[in-house]
Amino acid sequence: MIKWQPRHRWEEVADDLRQRILDGEFPPRTTIPGIPRLMQQYDIGRNTALHVIAALAEEGLVVVRRSMGTFVIPPEDRPQP
Known part of the structure; x- marks a missing residue:
């Protein structure tokens, strides 16, 4: 039997x-x-939005520059899995 695993909202937004x-x-x-x-x-709270950004940064897709924004990292500069 396959169990359904609920997803967190931050995962869906990410x-x-x-x-x-x-x-x-x-x-x-x-x-x-x-x-x-x-x-x-996305009709989400602040902590959820922060979690989304943190997850994308951890994956190497974006970099957060304080007071400047969150920037997309070019593919050639992303860490390899």
Whole structure:
């Protein structure tokens, strides 16, 4: 029997942003939406938005520059799995 595993909301939002980055909607060296915009766009709380950004940064897709924004890392500069 297969057990259904519920997903956290932050995982769903991270998946969506990850796909948008990989599809080129957010080109390298450009910013993704900030925390307030993510909260509004995805109807999530601040901590959830922060978790999403942290997950994408841990994967090497984005880098957070304090007071500047969250920038997409070019594919050639991303760590290899």
